[in-house]
Amino acid sequence: NFVMALSFEVLGRFNRARAAQLTLPHFVCQTPLFMPVGTQGTIKGLTTNQLEEIGCQIILGNTYHLALRPTSELIDELGGLHKFMNWPRALLTDSGGFQMVSLLHLADITEKGVTFQSPVDGKPMLLTPEESIQIQNRIGADIIMALDDVVKTTITGPRIEEAMYRTLRWIDRCIAAHKRPHEQNLFGIVQGGLDPVLRDICVRGLVDRNLPGYVYFPSMNSVHVQGQNVIGLNSIQPFRIYAIGGLAGGEDKDSFWRVVAQCTAALPEDKPRYVMGVGYPLDIVVCSALGADMYDCVYPTRTARFGTALVPEGVLKLKHKAMADDTRPIDPTCACMVCKNYTRAYIHCLVTKDAMGSQLLSYHNLYYMMQFSRNLHSSIIEGRFPEFVCDFLQKMFPKGDVPEWVCNAMEVAGIDISSCCAPCPSSQD
Amino acid sequence: MSPCFNGLVMVSGGMHIPLVLEGPSPKTISTIGGLHQMLGLHEYGYAAVPRDSIQCLPECSSTNKMGASFETPCGRSLIKPVEYIEMISSMRPNLWTTLADEVPAWVSDKRNKTSVDRTVKWLDECIAKSPVNVAGGAVFGSIVGGSTIEERQRCAQEVAVRNVSGYWIGGFGLGESMDERPPLLNTVTDKLPEGKATPYFWALDYQNLMNLLEKPDIYIILLKGRFIVVEEILQGVAAGVDLFDSVKDTTPIVEGCSCYTCKNHTKAYINHLLNVHEMLAQILLEIHNTHHYLGFFHSIREAIKEGKFEQFQKKFVQSRRDHLAASVTSV
Ligand SMILES: [Zn+2]
Numbered sequence A: 001n002f003v004m005a006l007s008f009e010v011l012g013r014f015n016r017a018r019a020a021q022l023t024l025p026h027f028v029c030q031t032p033l034f035m036p037v038g039t040q041g042t043i044k045g046l047t048t049n050q051l052e053e054i055g056c057q058i059i060l061g062n063t064y065h066l067a068l069r070p071t072s073e074l075i076d077e078l079g080g081l082h083k084f085m086n087w088p089r090a091l092l093t094d095s096g097g098f099q100m101v102s103l104l105h106l107a108d109i110t111e112k113g114v115t116f117q118s119p120v121d122g123k124p125m126l127l128t129p130e131e132s133i134q135i136q137n138r139i140g141a142d143i144i145m146a147l148d149d150v151v152k153t154t155i156t157g158p159r160i161e162e163a164m165y166r167t168l169r170w171i172d173r174c175i176a177a178h179k180r181p182h183e184q185n186l187f188g189i190v191q192g193g194l195d196p197v198l199r200d201i202c203v204r205g206l207v208d209r210n211l212p213g214y215v216y217f218p219s220m221n222s223v224h225v226q227g228q229n230v231i232g233l234n235s236i237q238p239f240r241i242y243a244i245g246g247l248a249g250g251e252d253k254d255s256f257w258r259v260v261a262q263c264t265a266a267l268p269e270d271k272p273r274y275v276m277g278v279g280y281p282l283d284i285v286v287c288s289a290l291g292a293d294m295y296d297c298v299y300p301t302r303t304a305r306f307g308t309a310l311v312p313e314g315v316l317k318l319k320h321k322a323m324a325d326d327t328r329p330i331d332p333t334c335a336c337m338v339c340k341n342y343t344r345a346y347i348h349c350l351v352t353k354d355a356m357g358s359q360l361l362s363y364h365n366l367y368y369m370m371q372f373s374r375n376l377h378s379s380i381i382e383g384r385f386p387e388f389v390c391d392f393l394q395k396m397f398p399k400g401d402v403p404e405w406v407c408n409a410m411e412v413a414g415i416d417i418s419s420c421c422a423p424c425p426s427s428q429d
Numbered sequence B: 001m002s003p004c005f006n007g008l009v010m011v012s013g014g015m016h017i018p019l020v021l022e023g024p025s026p027k028t029i030s031t032i033g034g035l036h037q038m039l040g041l042h043e044y045g046y047a048a049v050p051r052d053s054i055q056c057l058p059e060c061s062s063t064n065k066m067g068a069s070f071e072t073p074c075g076r077s078l079i080k081p082v083e084y085i086e087m088i089s090s091m092r093p094n095l096w097t098t099l100a101d102e103v104p105a106w107v108s109d110k111r112n113k114t115s116v117d118r119t120v121k122w123l124d125e126c127i128a129k130s131p132v133n134v135a136g137g138a139v140f141g142s143i144v145g146g147s148t149i150e151e152r153q154r155c156a157q158e159v160a161v162r163n164v165s166g167y168w169i170g171g172f173g174l175g176e177s178m179d180e181r182p183p184l185l186n187t188v189t190d191k192l193p194e195g196k197a198t199p200y201f202w203a204l205d206y207q208n209l210m211n212l213l214e215k216p217d218i219y220i221i222l223l224k225g226r227f228i229v230v231e232e233i234l235q236g237v238a239a240g241v242d243l244f245d246s247v248k249d250t251t252p253i254v255e256g257c258s259c260y261t262c263k264n265h266t267k268a269y270i271n272h273l274l275n276v277h278e279m280l281a282q283i284l285l286e287i288h289n290t291h292h293y294l295g296f297f298h299s300i301r302e303a304i305k306e307g308k309f310e311q312f313q314k315k316f317v318q319s320r321r322d323h324l325a326a327s328v329t330s331v
């Protein structure tokens, strides 16, 4: 008779792809789903009313930023982050480790935890797995993340292995420190860089730890999981870095999908799989085809800040001169408030000088991502996922020049995309 | 020229648009169907004026007989009456003011005189050139005259005999002292016919506004709400409430306020947003402040209608004093 913090019910499948219902303490979510990043308890000038209107299900908060300001103690005192920011739906917080390693040059990782220089007074500070969980317990999100040993992708050799084993040791400390397992779900993180062997060891290590936690409901195709032992999946930094710089190179993308494919194949069928830091619609289609369920990325809102709108054809640069006289909406097929009310010409004049430009674009871009997730979900349920994928690829690559890594991944996923690929001499079949 | 997001902000009343800021071309605005269409706020009234008090200021040294010059974030820009009318025609506002040569308080009498001559001349040109059926909106004649009673009088007399729907009293907020304003304003309104609307246009705080409202027959149909709001936001103040002090305060900005911000958010949250420089702080404050100002003007209108304006003013000034005293003692 215990309270469950999460249930995950697969409603439909297409080969490896799944559409599921993820029930969290604050919201019943439909997957695949995209989580917008609200670093400091807000997203780009959008009100929480608007975020609901857009269809956001889970918002991601950054533990590192929130712990600095307004501090997790204050959030706790005022009743948790949901109440603080007046967001009735689900929240997720990261462990804070990634921010420290990526934002602070002086971060140093030992068995104890991550030592970093305080941005407030410059003094050395230590973030242990226990502390990360305590902070996240105070913030009170529906999903919290275990502290992992984050390694820069440029590093190779034994350090990767060390980080993987340390991440496994730290998850035990996180599990032990977790004080609110009935209200918050702790996600473990798969590490191991781009090395399939290490990834495999890590996945198995996490699955082993998971065993005592879950209970099968024999009548349904669903599994209810007790809070602390749910597995997540992290293909970490390279993809965050791509999202920020848009620097994805062909061979990197190939390792990316292979890692995702390997992890999704090894992880239990009945648990949600979260690919952190992935946010390009194309990457999401590929990961979903391979059986991933959850994504987060700053891409839709960050790209809005630079005047870029997401559209079925790819992107639309609102700063471009041609937009100055264009009286069409951003995307004539989009039903969002921005596309119903504003022209490209008006947004063009805003994006260059007014914060409202990026706010309108953030609204549209997030709506686009949510609509995109809903379409993924329903196409899987209705058994027309391959048609959805082909339609998506056709709009994005009208000449049929679908990147080879996408073709390769779709082959592994068992999705026939030949109808939207131009015959390509380099592709082997 | 940010309109309010998703209709959240404006609950009633008008909106002010500075024209000179670089925006879509008149032709594009016209194709879109005017301001109401472009801003997606169909049910609101729009007033078009050539300037505002923050981003688009009259620059009298570059103004010449051809047209009025403005200092904008996109550089200096000279607008001729004919171009101005083209803008108005494309925007289709509900009301618009004629082009004025506004000068600061310190200019010579000669320059001030010229500004009145030009403003009256441009008024005639604007009316002559405005295609009645296109612009549509009501024309408000601009009145200037700097800090000289005689010139203010002369300008008001000239404009009063023109065929306009109302009057726009300009040339304030350009270096004159606060004490100078009421007599200058009285001089002008004395010369204007009853029964026509007269917006007075300058960023006022409450105190100043009340000082100016000695003559309750002045119809304030438009005051630049947004920019007062912005100035206060910059100081972290929401209509007199200091938010920088509210780290743990879980009450709304104003208890019982029916705006979106107060119904949904605490001072503590807004304080956090201000501290971390998040855009939502400004959005929420703008929603509350605009709501607050519109409500304030509603109360003024009601007080005038009921003939109780004097009491209203006294009560208001007293409450401001109490508020100030309270904030002094709390420090
Ligand atoms: Zn849209």
Ligand SMILES: [Zn+2]
Pocket (backbone or CB within 6 Å): B253, B254, B257, B258, B259, B260, B261, B262, B263, B288, B291
């Ligand atoms: Zn309010």
